[in-house]
Structure formats: C-alpha cells, structure tokens
Amino acid sequence: MNNYKHLLYDYLVSVGTSEITAKYLNMLALLIVLLLIVFIVDFIIRRLIRGTFTQFASKTKTNFDDILITNKVPRNIAHIIPLLIALEFIPIVFFDFPSFENIVEKGLQVFAIVLTLWIVRSLLNTLKDYLKTLPRLKDKPIDSYIQVFMIFAWLAGFMSAIAIITDIPFLKFVTGLGAISAVVILVFKDTILGFVASIQVSINDMVRIGDWITFEKYGADGDVIEINLATVKVQNFDKTITTIPTYALISDSFKNWRGMTSSDGRRIKRALFIKQDGVKYLTDSEVEKLKDIQLISSYLEARQSDIKSYNAANNTNKKLLLNGRNLTNLGVFRKYIDSYLNQHPAINKDMMIMARQLAPTTQGVPLEIYAFSSDKRWENYEYIMSDIFDHLIAALTYFNLEIFELPSNSSFNP
Template sequence: MQEKYRHFIYDYLTEFGISDTTAEYLNMFGLLLILIIVVFIIDFVIRKILVKTFYQFASVSKTNFDDLLVANKVPRNIAHIIPLLIAMEFTPNIFRDFPNFDGVIEKGLQVFAIVLTLWIVRSFLNTLKDYFKTLPRLKDKPIDSYIQVFMIFAWVAGFMSAIAIITDTPFIKFLTALGAASAVIILVFKDTILGFVASIQVSINDMVRIGDWITFEKYGADGDVIEINLATVKVQNFDKTITTIPTYALISDSFKNWRGMVSSDGRRIKRSVSIKMDSVNYLNKERLKTLSGIELISTYLKQRQADIDRYNNDHNIDKSIPLNGRNLTNLGVFRKYVQTYIENHSAINKDMTIMVRQLAPTAQGIPIEIYAFSNDKRWENYEYIMADIFDHLIAALPYFDLELFEFPSGSNFKGLNITE
C-alpha cells in the first residue's frame, strides 16, 4: 500500500508518456511539496493549540513560571517537535529512489533536530533565569552567568554533534580528535573560562550582588550593579552612564562595595576642618566668662574650670604665667563644643560611634575631624546633614577666637604696597 502511494504521481505521469527519469524526479518533487505543506499545516495547528493551552493555563495559575514559559516561547519551540518527527519519518520514502539526496536531507533534518533542541533548552533556561530573578533569595545572584555557562556547553555539544553527523564521524572519535586542539580551545575561550571561574567565586564569597553600590576606580565605575553575566558586570553610575567591567576583574583587582553601609544603621561622616595654629591660645577669665554663655558647654566649663582651679591651688601654681599648671585652650573648648553639638544633633545615630578628634598638625593647620554616622543613608539627605553640621561649625569658629585655614587668594594681596 505504501509503495502504491509513493509512486502515485510517478504512475500517473508515465501514463501520459513522460519518461521514467523525468517521472521519478517529478514524483520526488511532488511528494516533497506535499510533505512540506502537510508539515507546515501540522506545525501551525499544533503551535496554535499548544500556545493557546499554555496561555489559558497561565491565566488561571497562581505561579508566574508558566507565564514566563510562554513569554520565552517554550511552547512554540516544543510545537516543532511533532512536525520534525513526521518529516524524518516520511523523508526516506520520498528519496528512496535518490539515495544521494536521501543522505543529505536526513543529515539536514538531524542537524535541525539538534538546533531545535538547543532552542528549547535556551528558552527553558531563559525561563528559569527570569523566574529565579523573581525569588527574593536569588534575585541578587549572578544567575545570568550560570545560564550562559550552560548554554555555552550546550552550543559546543550541539556544534560538535552537528559536525560529527555531517562528517559521518562517531561522536567519541570526534571528541578524541578535539582533545588534541584543547590548547587552542582554551586560548580562544580564555575570557569565558576566567569569567566562569570569577562568577563562581563572586557567588560563593558573596562579593557582589545585583543592586549593590560599588566603586571601582580602575574602570571609573561608581554606581549600582545592574547585571552580572559570564563575561562582564554592568554598573549604572550615578550620572546614568553605564560602565562595563570584566567579571574576572572582581577577583583580580580591588574595588569597594558599599553594601555594608547600606545594610547598617547609619552612613559615616568623616570630615575635618583645619584650624590656623597661631589662633590657638589659652583662655583667660574674661574669655571663659564669655564662653560660659554658650549653653551646650556652659556646665562643662564651670565644672572643668573648678577642677583646674582646685588643682592649681592645691599645688601652689604660679598663674602669673599662663603656661604654668593646668589651663583651658580655645581649641580644646571648641573640640568639646563640637562633641556636644554632634551628640545632640537629631540627624546623628546615637548608637554608633561619635567622636571628635584632633589629627596630626600639617602645613595646612591643625585638623579637627568629626567621625560619626548619620541616621539617613540616602545620598542627598546625607550630604545635606553633613553640610548643615559644617556650616554651623565654620560659623562658630570666631566665637572661640579660632581661624579656619585657607590658602591666600587674590583678595588677600589687595592694598599691599609692593615695591621693587
């Protein structure tokens, strides 16, 4: 029965006196055309049915995994399997009289089967990638890197399988021959291998997550990580530019990750003002009386001065020279004022380190540094808090007879009579 239908067109043509050779070719092309039309119709019908079924199932399902399957065209790719199997089943019958054509078409269908498998695997892995990114535990992990690694192995395996089919070489022998070229392969895929190893180390050591704010001076990156894949890490800088960093640079070079600050209870303020050395002096009774009117340090000055006077009296200190005995300096009182001011500031986290310290003198004066943490970690608010604190301190310096150091400018030389 099968032979009868296979030669149906051939028998019909020979009855009209067409030569056997021509009838065989026309019979082959006719059957091939019929097969192509049937395969396309079946593919269209199955694709419509399968995609519609998935859509209906996804619309009533509580999980979004099936929605992602549809979005990544998994049902559409799976629908091609049955038409491909039909084509592989009937093709040998069509080309039975043409063994040369039969071998080429059969190999072509087998190669297409490999490509279709890769399409299905890729769409399914993309679905997994999108789904994992919706999970709180995995959304900040470098899922793209792992998916790309799997796809690279899949494409390499598919490519080798296709070459083995085309050359009629057993797959094992093909792999053996490929082993001889392993050095070249390693050289070609050096960046991919380095990126893969780096991705694993980054994930295991939890060095970087998507959404982290990192600073990488070597590559000019200062912003949020928006993507981690096998070869590169993309950072969106605060000026909205995108910086691309090789993934393996995360383990070979030094960078700063601000995640600890973001997850902590405050953002560090570490800034200093430089005081002119020649403005530092001892405080006499008149100046102490004036400074005692400052509410933040009024109690401190009274208690501290009482302790100093008691010590000096007990030890019969000659106070005709201020250097003798114990004394208060305007810089020390200012430092205490700054400490009290910071401790009472509403924007400073009182549960974290609060310190006002004097750093080593430099050619630019004596630095008085504030080391504290703001409650608000948002960049714009943090900058406002820090500016507000130092605006106040700079304005407060003259009350303590202290001067802020700054390099001379053009206005400092006006009015000077400079003659040769």
Template structure:
C-alpha cells in the same frame, strides 16, 4: 504513501514523460506534498500547544508557565512533531533517489539538534526569569549560571552537529577535539575567567545585584544592575552604564558600600583646618564669656573649678598663664563640637561619635569630625554633613580661632619696578 508514489509515477508516464523524467517529477510532487503536510502539521501542533500552555498558565498561581509561553518554549517544542513526520515520510519521497536520502537524513539530524538546543535555551531563559522573581535569589548572579549552562549546551550541540556532518561518532569527535584544547582555551579565555570569577563572587558573596560599588579603574560608581558571564553592568549615579569584566572583580580592588547600607548609619569623616597661631590659653574673662554658650556652660563651670583646685593645691604661679593647668580655646571648641554632634537630630547616637585632632600640617591643624548620619540616602546625608560643618565653621570665631585659607602673594610686575 507507497500507493501515492506509484500513482504520480504512473500518471507522468501515461502523459508521455520519459521514465527518468517521471521519477524526477514524481520526487518533486511528493516533496511539495510533504512540505504542505509539514507546514499544516507545524501550524496545528503549534496552535494546540500554545493554547494549552496559555490556558494552563491562566489557571495556575505560579508564573513559571507564563514565562514558558513568553520565552516561546511551546513554539519550539511544537517543531518536534513535524520533524518526526518528515523522518517517517522522507524515504518515500526519495525512493527513486537513494543517494539523496543519506544527505537529507544528515540535515534532518542537524535540524533535530538545533531544535533541541533551542528548546533547552527557552527553558533555561524561563528559569532565569523565574529565579529573578524570587526574593531570595533576586540579588544573585543568576545570569552567569544560566550562561555557563547555555555555553556547555551550545558546545555539545555544535560538536554533535559537526560529528553528524563528518559522519564521526560523538565520542571520537570529542577525543579528536581534545588535541585542540590549547587553542580552545585561548579562544574562550575570557569566558573561562568570567566563569571562575562569577563562581568566586557568588561563593564569597562579594557582589550582589543592587549593591553600590566604586571602582576607580573603570570609572564605576553606582548600583550593580546585572552580573553575567562576561561583564558586570553598573549604573552610575549620572545614569551612565559602566561595563566591568567579571574577572576584574577578583583581579582588581573595588569598594562595596553594602556594609554601610546595611548598617545603622553612613560615615561622616571630614576636617576643619585651623591656624596654629590662633590656638591659645583661655583667660578667666574669656571663660566667663564662653559660659554664655549653653551646651558647654556646665562643662566650663565644672572644668574651671577642677583646674582652679589643682592649681591652688600645687601653688601654681598664675601670673604667667602657662603655669599649672589651663583651658585652651581649641580644647573648648573641640568639646563644643563633640556636644553639638551628640545632640544633633541627624546623627545616629548608637554609633561612634568623635571629634579629634590630626597631625599638624603645613596648612594648619586639622580638627576632624567623625560620626555617622542616621539617614543613609545620599541627598539627605550630604544635607546633614553640610549642616554640621556650616555650624562648625560659623562657630570658629566665637572661640578666637581662625580657619586656614591659602593666600597667594603675587610677585610685582616688571612695570611696577
């Protein structure tokens, strides 16, 4: 290169160019030649590396090397060779202008830092994509961990570049930066909160990708599709996307339906409101009529025999129906629903089944059905629940009961008066 430099310099002097102008022309000629060398070196190195990685990925069973190629890691690594060539040759280009050499060296160092950051970024994104293909890690917040590491890489990279630009050692730069830690904490408050929250979420296993969560404060009701450092993305059942701050999963309350999805059934908990005045004791004639309902026929026979024996032993005066023990239409209806649900094909028989009364209200007496559907899919769950209550509401009149319905009495108009 020294010979080439002298050749260009002597050539420009020989054609009548002044000494100082010859130095400028000499530098520009060498700089142009260096740019061509850098371009050719970069293209060759990049092509060799990409072809090598591509052929290697085709031969191996793992898809990690395929992901390296997809995230352009070989392309970024290929820039190292032209950078080394530039560092070796640029002193020759600026031999006559040593004052430029210092600035160019600083720029090359900054460029080297940028290349290293981009290489690390490509490798981290490769790990992120690879981890998401593993069944054991598919529901973990990998994005948060990768973003945390990438955040530290960017901080170190930017700090290193600034330290190079102001010609200050890396250690002294960070010592000076420590004095501004309060400002940095304020700037990165959401990031720090998200980082802490993502760690707590992962440790406590409170949310996984794929979980169905409900968070009324943010209007979220759907499946978690992504967990990263700043937000949790939830795809609602109406196909909209809700973004929830990651730290909100720690600061606010939400409902995770994972337990239901992992269990043997989905809970049905709904009430029928019955008019209190329709509740009454059953006469013998009404009991005989209800015995025609097959699923409670045996129950009524056994129960009637037990009650008659008790009343006879205690000499109960049955001329008044309230004396002694009696069956009520509500009690028989409750037993009917219990037996019906226990025999329903859509109900999980291994889980809790109950029909119970709740406290009376101004709207009537609630009769609650509490059970679990064997099919947890939303559409099928709604169908099973509707089927049960269709039957229950249609069965109410057979027991001389009435369902409460609010009726509005309109005040007479002034014209009618």
C-alpha cells in the same frame, strides 16, 4: 505508504514524460505536499499547545507557567512533531534520489540539535526569570550559571552537528579534539576566567545585584544592575553604564557599600583645617564669655572649677597662662563639636560620635568629625553633612579660630 512513492511518476510516464523528468517532478510534488503537511501540522500544534498552556497558566497561582509562555517554551516544543513527520517522510520523498535524501536527513538532524538547544535555552531562561522573582535569589548571579551551561550545550551541539555532517562517530570526533584543546582553552580564556570568578563571587557573596560598588580602576561608582559570565554592569550615579570583567572582582580591589546600606547609619568623616597660629590658652574673662554658649556652659563650669582646684593645690604661678592646667580655644571648640553632634537630630546616637585632632600638617591642624547620619539616602546624607559643617565653620569665629585656606588674589590687595 510505499504505494504513494511513484504515484505521480507512474502517471507522468503513462502520458509520455521521460523517466528522469518524471522522477524529478514526482520528487518535487511529494516535497511540496510534505512541506504543506509540516506547515499545517506545525501551525495546528502550536495553536493547541499555546492555547493549552495559556488556559492552564490562567488557572494557576504561580507565575512559572506564565514565564514559560513568555520565553516561547510551548512554541519551541511544538516544532518537535512536524520535525518527526519530516524525518519519517523524507525517505519517501527522495526515494529515487538517495544522495539528496542523505543531505536532507543530515540537515534535519542538525536542525533537531538546534531545536533541542532552543528548547533547553527557553527552559533555562524561564528558570532564570522565575528564580529572580524569589527574594532570596534575585541578587544572585544566576545569569552566569545559565551562560556557562549554554556554552557547554552549544559546544556539544556544534560537535554533534559536525559529527553528523562528516559521518564520524561522536565519541571518535570528541577524542580527536584533544589535539586542539590548547587552542580551545586559549579562545575561551575569558569565559573560563569569568566562570571561575562568578563561582567565587557567588560563594563568597562579594557582590549582589543592587549593591553599590566603587571600582576606581574602571571608573565605576554606582549600583550593580547585571552580573554575567564575562562582565558585571554598573549603572553609575550619572546614569552611565560601566562594564567590568567579572574576574576583575577577584583580581583587583574594589569597595562594596553594602555594609553601609545594611547598617544603622552612613559615616561622616571630614576634617576642618584650623590655622595653628590661632590656637591659644583662654583667660578667665574669655572662658566667662564662652559660657554664654549653651551647649558647653555646664562643661566650662565644671572644667574651670577642676582646673582652679588643681592649680591652687599645686600652688601654680598663674601670672603666665603657660603654667599649670589651662583651657585652649581649640580644645573647647572640639568639645563644642562633640556636644553639637550629640544633640543633632540627624546623627545616630547609638554609633560612634567623635571629634578628634589629627597630626598637624602644612595646611594647619586637622580637626576631624567622625559620626554617622541616621538617614543613609545620598541626597539627605549630603544635606545633613553640609548642614553640620556650615554651622561649625560659622561657629569658629566665636572661639577666635580660623580655617586655613591658600592665598587668593584678594589676599594681596592693600
């Protein structure tokens, strides 16, 4: 091979070209030949490796090899042989120019580091995409771990490149970085926090891709679509995207609705505010009238009988309704709500069903409905809840009760 170092040089000198010019022309010619060889070899090897991978992928059942091709792993690997050829022939091309040879060799060595990082990144992306196809791993923050590894890989590659360019041994160069470690920590503060947070989020199973979360501090209310090292992306129900720092998931409070979606029902918890001045005892005639309501007729029969027996046994003076035991319109309405919910087809009967009275407020007496709809889909859930409260608000008048509402202009019209 050494015979070709000065092949063109000897010819040029023999035809009368100066030695300096002949050396430059000889180097340029060898460089062009080398570039052509490298380009042709790279093209052929890329075609061969890609064709081999494609044929192999078409015959296998797994999609891992298909993902390898998608992430350009064969293409990046194909660059290795042309790079080795270039490194082998550089001393021949720049035989007469040692300073050029040193610069080009360092450049190729730096490119070798970059190529290695490309290959590693392609392999990790392939692994990430493949793991996301597995049902038990598709909701895990795999992106975070890949990003952490690549950060350290790029950092190691960058330090290796600097060590090559400056001719400083790698270990000596690394130890010299101790003096600026505080600066590095400061620069990568968010990355370090995100890394620690992503580990805690994964270990504690706090958030998965696909979870519905509500994070009031950041205005997020929707589904988690991506978990990265530094950020968590939430697609809100209005289709906007909210980006949340990953470490905020462990430093701030948020609501994860996964428990609801994995349960057998979605909670309905809403109150009707009843005007207090409408609450009263029921007379016998009013009770008889309410017996026409089928859902509570048997209840009123049994309850009225028990109350009469109690009052008779205690010789209660019923000239005043206040004396003894009595039914109230609010209490009967509360029982009606309970019966209505228990017969409603969209309410899960195996979960809590309750109509309860809360502490009185300046807006009236809150009568809260606590139940769970069988259908957890948002649109259907809202329809079920609206249907229930439409009915109850309309039913109030049958019990001589009213909903409290603030006065409007029409309230003062004569």
